Amino acid sequence: MAARRSAILNVMTATAQKAARSLVRDFGEVENLQVSRKGPADFVSSADMAAEKIIKTELKKARPDYGFLMEESGAAPGKDKDTRWVVDPLDGTTNFLHGVPHWAISIALEHGKEVVAAVVYDPVKDEMFMAEKGQGAFVNNKRMRVSGRSHLDAAMIATGMPFKGRASSPTYPQELERVSAEVAAVRRFGSAALDLAYVAMGRYDGFWEWHLSPWDTAAGMLLVTEAGGFVTEVGGGKNPIYGDSVLATNQILHTHLNKLIKPTVARAVKTVTKTASDKAA
Numbered sequence: 001m002a003a004r005r006s007a008i009l010n011v012m013t014a015t016a017q018k019a020a021r022s023l024v025r026d027f028g029e030v031e032n033l034q035v036s037r038k039g040p041a042d043f044v045s046s047a048d049m050a051a052e053k054i055i056k057t058e059l060k061k062a063r064p065d066y067g068f069l070m071e072e073s074g075a076a077p078g079k080d081k082d083t084r085w086v087v088d089p090l091d092g093t094t095n096f097l098h099g100v101p102h103w104a105i106s107i108a109l110e111h112g113k114e115v116v117a118a119v120v121y122d123p124v125k126d127e128m129f130m131a132e133k134g135q136g137a138f139v140n141n142k143r144m145r146v147s148g149r150s151h152l153d154a155a156m157i158a159t160g161m162p163f164k165g166r167a168s169s170p171t172y173p174q175e176l177e178r179v180s181a182e183v184a185a186v187r188r189f190g191s192a193a194l195d196l197a198y199v200a201m202g203r204y205d206g207f208w209e210w211h212l213s214p215w216d217t218a219a220g221m222l223l224v225t226e227a228g229g230f231v232t233e234v235g236g237g238k239n240p241i242y243g244d245s246v247l248a249t250n251q252i253l254h255t256h257l258n259k260l261i262k263p264t265v266a267r268a269v270k271t272v273t274k275t276a277s278d279k280a281a
């Protein structure tokens with residue numbers, strides 16, 4: 001079935017394509033880009049900045065009243081206080097800067113704290129992932145469905161390694177060990193937006209990562225739910241976009257995968273509490 005794109009998805013896909021042309025040009029001569037560091041393992045390049053500028057200009061032209069939350073320029077409220085774009089102009093910057101062809105543009109539209117439309121575009125593979133609340137999810141012109149795999153021993157699970165240092169994710173090594181021991185394969189490709197798109201498409205059966213930002217997850221989350229999957233925080237919390245973790249799976253594996261990851265989380269919370277009270281004593 002072909003996707004009939006609404007006006008808003010047309011705006012979002014055209015914007016993503018325009019930014020993609022700039023990014024693809026820069027990807028072709030990555031050695032000439034200006035790169036700076038925002039933190040210890042946090043890079044931003046002139047490609048990220050140029051793409052963000054294009055996206056902001058195009059979206060502003062199409063919907064002048066909407067606000068923005070963008071990775072590089074932050075929050076900019078619009079006249080319409082209820083509606084804003086949540087944008088990552090380049091998800092997978094580290095891949096991009098190393099010439100690894102796995103990165104994407106992520107654009108979500110949030111209305112009244114709810115994501116109502118989403119586009120994730122991978123220009124290298126020419127895959128345009130899109131969804132609108134209540135209308136299903138599509139890749140190019142094909143409907144997407146999450147996988148039907150029901151056993152962890154056949155599942156491919158994606159994750160992201162903690163990028164804020166070991167101390168910020170003390171339970172992650174055990175989580176990875178427990179998950180690796182039970183599933184067919186674990187993958188770590190370095191773009192959370194594409195990880196979520198691949199769960200929506202049924203390529204991956206699940207994905208979890210800690211400490212992502214709203215621009216990494218907002219669009220991908222709607223792709224997964226509109227493709228019939230589940231997205232929560234690790235442990236089941238209902239705020240994966242603004243919380244501190246995301247767990248996305250097909251319909252069947254959510255409880256299993258959550259249980260595998262969660263026990264170590266519970267232990268870590270106890271340990272932290274004890275240390276804090278020790279200090280106070």
Ligand code: 2AM
Nearest residue numbers: 041042090091092093160163190191192
């Ligand atoms: P980015 O490329 O837009 O920064 C990979 O684990 C995911 O984490 C990617 O979506 C990446 O988004 C994000 N990420 C990687 N390093 C990061 C850092 N140092 N700070 C914040 N987010 C990061």
Ligand code: CA
Nearest residue numbers: 043044071093
């Ligand atoms: Ca970044």
Ligand code: CA
Nearest residue numbers: 088091092216
């Ligand atoms: Ca990102």
Ligand code: CA
Nearest residue numbers: 071088090091
């Ligand atoms: Ca980014």
